[in-house]
Amino acid sequence: MVKIAPSILSADFCNLERDIQKVSSADWLHVDVMDGMFVPNISIGVPVVQSIRKHTGMFLDTHLMVEKPGRYVDAFAKAGADLLSIHLEADMPPALHAALDRMEDLGVQKGIVLRPITAAEAVIPYLQRGIDLVLVMTVEPGFGGQSFMADQLPKIAAIRTYIDRYCPACHLEVDGGVNTQTAGSCVAAGADVLVAGSAVYGAADIPAAIAALRG
Numbered sequence: 001m002v003k004i005a006p007s008i009l010s011a012d013f014c015n016l017e018r019d020i021q022k023v024s025s026a027d028w029l030h031v032d033v034m035d036g037m038f039v040p041n042i043s044i045g046v047p048v049v050q051s052i053r054k055h056t057g058m059f060l061d062t063h064l065m066v067e068k069p070g071r072y073v074d075a076f077a078k079a080g081a082d083l084l085s086i087h088l089e090a091d092m093p094p095a096l097h098a099a100l101d102r103m104e105d106l107g108v109q110k111g112i113v114l115r116p117i118t119a120a121e122a123v124i125p126y127l128q129r130g131i132d133l134v135l136v137m138t139v140e141p142g143f144g145g146q147s148f149m150a151d152q153l154p155k156i157a158a159i160r161t162y163i164d165r166y167c168p169a170c171h172l173e174v175d176g177g178v179n180t181q182t183a184g185s186c187v188a189a190g191a192d193v194l195v196a197g198s199a200v201y202g203a204a205d206i207p208a209a210i211a212a213l214r215g
């Protein structure tokens with residue numbers, strides 16, 4: 001069964017508790033952390049994750065769009081994130097592996113993320129070491145509400161074959177422009193977790209939108 005992870009980037013930050021409750025029929029909560037350096041936008045940080053943790057038992061799928069993410073692993077783990085995903089473009093491979101090691105020590109699930117420019121093959125050494133999630137961006141990270149990049153579908157399919165070969169329990173998540181028109185092709189390409197911001201929070205009936213995305 002496909003998991004749906006609504007992105008609170010599309011929520012009303014003044015009514016975050018209410019807006020998290022609105023998506024309680026979903027599987028995970030996707031938390032977009034942006035530092036204004038790795039991406040041009042600034043969103044939320046450690047204290048907000050800490051507050052969210054106090055108000056929900058949902059699995060916090062925390063997407064770190066930050067330079068040198070190893071600097072923040074301890075803080076987000078302590079704040080209550082269940083999974084941290086770090087971008088392959090955000091630091092050199094030894095530093096990224098060290099950040100993943102630290103997640104393991106702290107007992108948080110570990111994920112890697114690819115910008116649209118990054119090739120599928122880049123995930124192989126990480127799958128070989130063992131990770132919990134690969135996240136494929138189907139928009140340039142930084143903003144919600146952009147159009148789905150269909151040219152990323154072959155990459156999703158290629159990563160599915162690598163996951164099946166090297167790390168079969170690893171989740172394959174897609175983020176950016178996912179809606180009822182694009183969800184099916186992501187799942188057909190091998191995704192098992194779908195992030196959706198505007199398609200969920202922009203819907204008149206949010207539980208129905210979540211159910212429709214599950215297909």
Ligand code: DX5
Nearest residue numbers: 007141142144145177197198
């Ligand atoms: C973009 C974020 C996404 C974003 C998705 O940088 O990583 O999680 O919230 O929003 P939609 O679903 O509107 O494209």
Ligand code: ZN
Nearest residue numbers: 032063175195
């Ligand atoms: Zn995201």
